[in-house]
Amino acid sequence: MPGMYFEDFEVGDSFTTPRRTVTEADVASFAGLSGDYNPLHTDRVFASETPFGEPIAHGMLILAMITGLNARLGINDGTAIAMLGIDEWRFHRPVYFGDTIYARVTITGKRPTSKPGRGILNRKFEVFNQRHELAQDGFINLMCRRRPEMETQP
Helix, strand or coil: CCCCCHHHCCCCCEEECCCEECCHHHHHHHHHHHCCCCHHHHCHHHHHCCCCCCCECCHHHHHHHHHHHHHHCCCCCCCEEEEEEEEEEEECCCCECCCEEEEEEEEEEEEECCCCCEEEEEEEEEEECCCCCEEEEEEEEEEEECCHHHCCCC
């Protein structure tokens, strides 16, 4: 079953992703993949001497996880065309090993494009930990398909 089309979304619609616990293995894998071995993420002794008191997850790892959790909603399956950008992304608090994260995704704007069959969704992502504290937020805009019967309309 395909995901939602441009016409199915309304400004103000909000979706809550599934949750995911961030593990030390996740952070080690991301460090290996990205090449970012900053001791704040990978060295318990070093991290214990920082204001955080223990290692924290890479901010970009959390952003990547949230895009995956959003995909698990299925709302863009087969209808997403392209992510257009990440705007005004902010890191409000650290995510520690063992924290469980989820996101609320809210449609903040939408418009058809000049090309038939496409529309742009403006989406605000708010990332929370298990205590419902805001960890990150920002905007990720998405180009998506319009309903097949709308594809010939601008």
